[in-house]
Amino acid sequence: MAARLKEEIAAEVKALTDKGERPPHLVAVIVGHDGGSEAYVANKEKNCLAVGFKSTNLRFDETITEEELLAEIDKLNNDPEVDGFIIQMPLPRHIDSQRVTEAISWRKDVDGFHPVNVGRMNIGLPAFRPATPSGIIELLKRYEIPTKGKHAVVIGRSNIVGKPIASMLMQKAYPGDCTVTVCHSATPDIKEQCRRADIIIAALGRPGFVTEDMVKEGAVVIDVGTTRVPDPTKKSGSRLCGDVDFDNVAPKCSYITPVPGGVGPMTNCILLLNTLAARKSLLPGEE
Amino acid sequence: MAARLKEEIAAEVKALTDKGERPPHLVAVIVGHDGGSEAYVANKEKNCLAVGFKSTNLRFDETITEEELLAEIDKLNNDPEVDGFIIQMPLPRHIDSQRVTEAISWRKDVDGFHPVNVGRMNIGLPAFRPATPSGIIELLKRYEIPTKGKHAVVIGRSNIVGKPIASMLMQKAYPGDCTVTVCHSATPDIKEQCRRADIIIAALGRPGFVTEDMVKEGAVVIDVGTTRVPDPTKKSGSRLCGDVDFDNVAPKCSYITPVPGGVGPMTNCILLLNTLAARKSLLPGEE
Numbered sequence: 001m002a003a004r005l006k007e008e009i010a011a012e013v014k015a016l017t018d019k020g021e022r023p024p025h026l027v028a029v030i031v032g033h034d035g036g037s038e039a040y041v042a043n044k045e046k047n048c049l050a051v052g053f054k055s056t057n058l059r060f061d062e063t064i065t066e067e068e069l070l071a072e073i074d075k076l077n078n079d080p081e082v083d084g085f086i087i088q089m090p091l092p093r094h095i096d097s098q099r100v101t102e103a104i105s106w107r108k109d110v111d112g113f114h115p116v117n118v119g120r121m122n123i124g125l126p127a128f129r130p131a132t133p134s135g136i137i138e139l140l141k142r143y144e145i146p147t148k149g150k151h152a153v154v155i156g157r158s159n160i161v162g163k164p165i166a167s168m169l170m171q172k173a174y175p176g177d178c179t180v181t182v183c184h185s186a187t188p189d190i191k192e193q194c195r196r197a198d199i200i201i202a203a204l205g206r207p208g209f210v211t212e213d214m215v216k217e218g219a220v221v222i223d224v225g226t227t228r229v230p231d232p233t234k235k236s237g238s239r240l241c242g243d244v245d246f247d248n249v250a251p252k253c254s255y256i257t258p259v260p261g262g263v264g265p266m267t268n269c270i271l272l273l274n275t276l277a278a279r280k281s282l283l284p285g286e287e
Numbered sequence: 288m289a290a291r292l293k294e295e296i297a298a299e300v301k302a303l304t305d306k307g308e309r310p311p312h313l314v315a316v317i318v319g320h321d322g323g324s325e326a327y328v329a330n331k332e333k334n335c336l337a338v339g340f341k342s343t344n345l346r347f348d349e350t351i352t353e354e355e356l357l358a359e360i361d362k363l364n365n366d367p368e369v370d371g372f373i374i375q376m377p378l379p380r381h382i383d384s385q386r387v388t389e390a391i392s393w394r395k396d397v398d399g400f401h402p403v404n405v406g407r408m409n410i411g412l413p414a415f416r417p418a419t420p421s422g423i424i425e426l427l428k429r430y431e432i433p434t435k436g437k438h439a440v441v442i443g444r445s446n447i448v449g450k451p452i453a454s455m456l457m458q459k460a461y462p463g464d465c466t467v468t469v470c471h472s473a474t475p476d477i478k479e480q481c482r483r484a485d486i487i488i489a490a491l492g493r494p495g496f497v498t499e500d501m502v503k504e505g506a507v508v509i510d511v512g513t514t515r516v517p518d519p520t521k522k523s524g525s526r527l528c529g530d531v532d533f534d535n536v537a538p539k540c541s542y543i544t545p546v547p548g549g550v551g552p553m554t555n556c557i558l559l560l561n562t563l564a565a566r567k568s569l570l571p572g573e574e
Contacts, residue, residue, distance in 0.1 A: 098412065118409050119402030122454070123446050125385065149473045157457050159410050166457075167409070170444055170469050179480065181468040182457050186436045193466065 001142050002265035006051055009272050013052035016279070024279035025054040026110065026271070027076060027085035031069065031095070032062030037088040044086075047268050053275065056082075062092045069095060070103050077105040083278040084110030084128075086271070107283075110274035113160070121164065124171050126283035128274050133165035134284075135266030136201065136222050140175040145199075145220055145255060148177040153194050155210070155243070156203035157184040161224050165201050190214075202243035210244040212252060221249060221256040224263050288429050289552035293338055296559050300339035303566070311566035312341040313397065313558070314363060314372035318356065318382070319349030324375040331373075334555050340562065343369075349379045356382060357390050364392040370565040371397030371415075373558070394570075397561035400447075408451065411458050413570035415561050420452035421571075422553030423488065423509050427462040432486075432507055432542060435464040440481050442497070442530070443490035444471040448511050452488050477501075489530035497531040499539065508536060508543040511550050 013023050026048055028041050041057055048055035058076075060069065069091075076085050085108055091097050106116035112128040120127035129137075140147060152169045156162035162182060169178040178199065183190045185204075194200055194214040202210045203224035215221060225243030242259030250256050257263055277284045300310050313335055315328050328344055335342035345363075347356065356378075363372050372395055378384050393403035399415040407414035416424075427434060439456045443449035449469060456465040465486065470477045481487055481501040489497045490511035502508060512530030529546030537543050544550055564571045 115403045115406030115410065115412075117402075117406065119405030119407075122405050122409055122450060123402065125402075149475045151476075157459075163409060163454070163457070166469075167450070167454075170450070170453075170471070172444075172471075172473070177471075177473040179468065179470050179474040179476075181466065182453075183466050184457070184459075184464075186459070186464040187466040188436045189466075 001139065002269050005138070005142075005266070005269045006047070006272070009269070009276055010051040012276060017052065022081070023052050023054050024083050024272075024275045025056065025081055026275045027056045027058055027082050029058045029060070029069075029072065029076075029085060029087045031060045031064060031088070031091050034088070034090065041088060043268065044271065047272060051272055053272065064092075064095075066095045066099065069100060073100065073103045077103075077108060082108065084108050084275040086111045107281075108278060110271060110278055112164075112274070118159075118164070120283075122167050124173070126285035128278075128283060129168070129270075130160055130164050131267045131270040131274075132161050132203075132224060132263060133168055134270040134273075135263050135268075136165055136224070137168055137175050138266050138270065139222070139257065139263065140220075143255060145175070147175045147199070150178050150198035151181070151196060152178040152199040152201065153181045153183060153197035154201045154203065155183050155190060155194070156201075156205070156224075157182055158203065161203040162201075165203070169199075169201075204243055206243055207241040208243070208245040210249060212245065212248040215249050215252050217252050218254045219252065221253050222263060223257050223259050225259060226264065288426065289556050292425070292429075292553070292556045293334070293559070296556070296563055297338040299563060304339065309368070310339050310341050311370050311562045312343065312368055313562045314343045314345055314369050316345045316347070316356075316359065316363075316372060316374045318347045318351060318375070318378050321375070321377065328375060330555065331558065334559060338559055340559065351379075351382075353382045353386065356387060360387065360390045364390075364395060369395065371395050371562040373398045394568075395565060397558060397565055399451075399561070405446075405451070407570075409454050411460070413572035415565075415570060416455070416557075417447055417451050418554045418557040418561075419448050419490075419511060419550060420455055421557040421560075422550050423452055423511070424455055424462050425553050425557065426509070426544065426550065427507075430542060432462070434462040434486070437465050437485040438468070438483060439465040439486040439488065440468045440470060440484035441488045441490065442470050442477060442481070443488075443492070443511075444469055445490065448490040449488075452490070456486075456488075491530055493530055494528040495530070495532045497536060499532065499535040502536050502539050504539050505541045506539065508540050509550060510544050510546050512546060513551065 045055045101113050106114040112130040117127040154166045166180050166182045170180045191214050199220045201222045207227045223242035223244040227241050228238045229241045231239040240260045332342045393401040399417040404414040441453045453467050453469045457467045470480050478501050486507045488509045494514045510529035510531040514528050515525045516528045518526040527547045
């Protein structure tokens with residue numbers, strides 16, 4: 001599905017460039033050196049090039065001051081040839097990440113973390129929405145999974161997955177119109193809550209947390225976990241592990257996403273879709 | 288509790304004015320004539336004066352254009368003697384309400400409807416939060432009702448009550464840390480959902496909807512409904528009716544709010560609290 005989505009994006013980009021217009025341009029701002037960020041940015045760049053986007057990585061030494069970084073963000077905000085940009089987290093400790101996030105023009109905030117985008121999404125208005133929950137919505141839509149009146153149980157209340165997917169699933173929309181329950185570290189009866197779910201979104205970051213006894217027959221299970229666990233059989237010495245005990249849970253499900261390979265590839269596509277919308281001076285959902 | 292809260296606010300205002308500083312100043316913008324708005328604004332003015340605030344009502348004819356109204360908002364945004372202001376809804380049809388809401392400086396948006404405030408609240412940052420859900424939080428706090436790990440069921444998903452109270456109750460905070468379920472018009476089994484709740488927030492606007500058989504023994508029931516129903520025994524010919532069948536539900540509850548007189552009076556206080564925070568150039572929760 002992710003491959004098909006990328007083909008659709010590439011076709012739109014080609015239509016643009018065939019008309020002599022410039023392709024969408026995504027900029028990643030990287031401060032200092034972080035192994036996770038490097039891998040993410042390399043992957044993002046590969047995806048951009050595959051669909052014909054222009055991709056720029058702006059690197060700064062970790063000694064950059066907050067004011068200097070804010071000035072760079074201001075330049076990007078005002079650069080008509082930059083459609084969208086992302087700031088790789090984590091930032092060095094002397095920089096206030098929230099202040100940086102709020103300095104991004106929300107019309108170029110393709111990561112969807114600016115409060116204006118979070119707020120608009122919550123209100124049900126078109127907005128840039130974060131990649132992971134948007135990827136889940138896209139999966140539900142493209143597999144034509146019924147959601148109206150279904151009971152969705154979200155495990156996890158992070159700002160990048162749990163809260164936004166809960167917000168999206170409760171909107172009067174398709175996919176959406178779910179009764180939504182949000183569980184988290186303070187929930188005493190997560191197993192009970194999950195057993196009643198038609199749709200489970202597991203986003204807590206604990207490998208194999210969702211077991212067979214927590215899943216109703218025929219449920220839809222979306223696994224957002226990506227914890228790296230040691231695995232001596234792998235060349236890298238580790239592998240990605242989801243929050244769901246896939247082998248034992250899968251037989252009970254009507255749909256289930258694997259890790260790796262489920263939500264992840266869709267997540268990558270959303271950043272491209274958001275940037276494509278920004279190139280057209282639109283918000284996703286406005287087309 | 289609302290009376291005590293007003294006394295606290297009045298004492299803070301007095302401390303300000305005793306130092307020779309100006310009192311908080313709240314402005315209400317009213318376009319055209321709407322019976323509901325008039326009553327609301329008169330009540331707001333009474334509350335402001337009771338705690339020592341300055342209160343201004345800015346009235347415009349319903350023929351005002353959107354651009355003219357936006358220019359007036361800009362003046363208020365830039366007036367250092369205006370701490371907070373509200374725009375009375377509904378606005379005439381030729382004016383885009385959402386555009387108007389987004390034109391308010393979010394630091395003066397004491398109604399808490401600007402996307403920046405909605406987003407910040409959702410992320411768990413200090414923000415101006417809408418009066419009704421904030422009033423509920425204040426009630427839970429002041430009556431020292433335990434919320435951590437409790438299952439809260441919210442009936443209704445409006446942008447002014449259902450969604451924000453759900454967001455507040457799921458935050459890692461007190462009051463909060465609840466497992467939260469949001470039910471609405473597309474929920475097929477609201478009765479079942481409510482029966483499992485430790486805390487029920489009824490905000491759907493259907494008189495007497497929550498009946499005895501939907502409430503667990505010992506539950507906390509917060510009634511946000513305020514539907515006006517005909518009542519020939521009243522001088523006005525009508526009375527306010529909540530979403531809860533109070534007489535039959537109350538005996539099962541550990542706490543329950545009546546209508547009128549429960550959430551409503553706290554709601555009025557929140558607008559004052561928000562304006563007081565704005566006067567100190569703070570956001571509620573930053574003190």
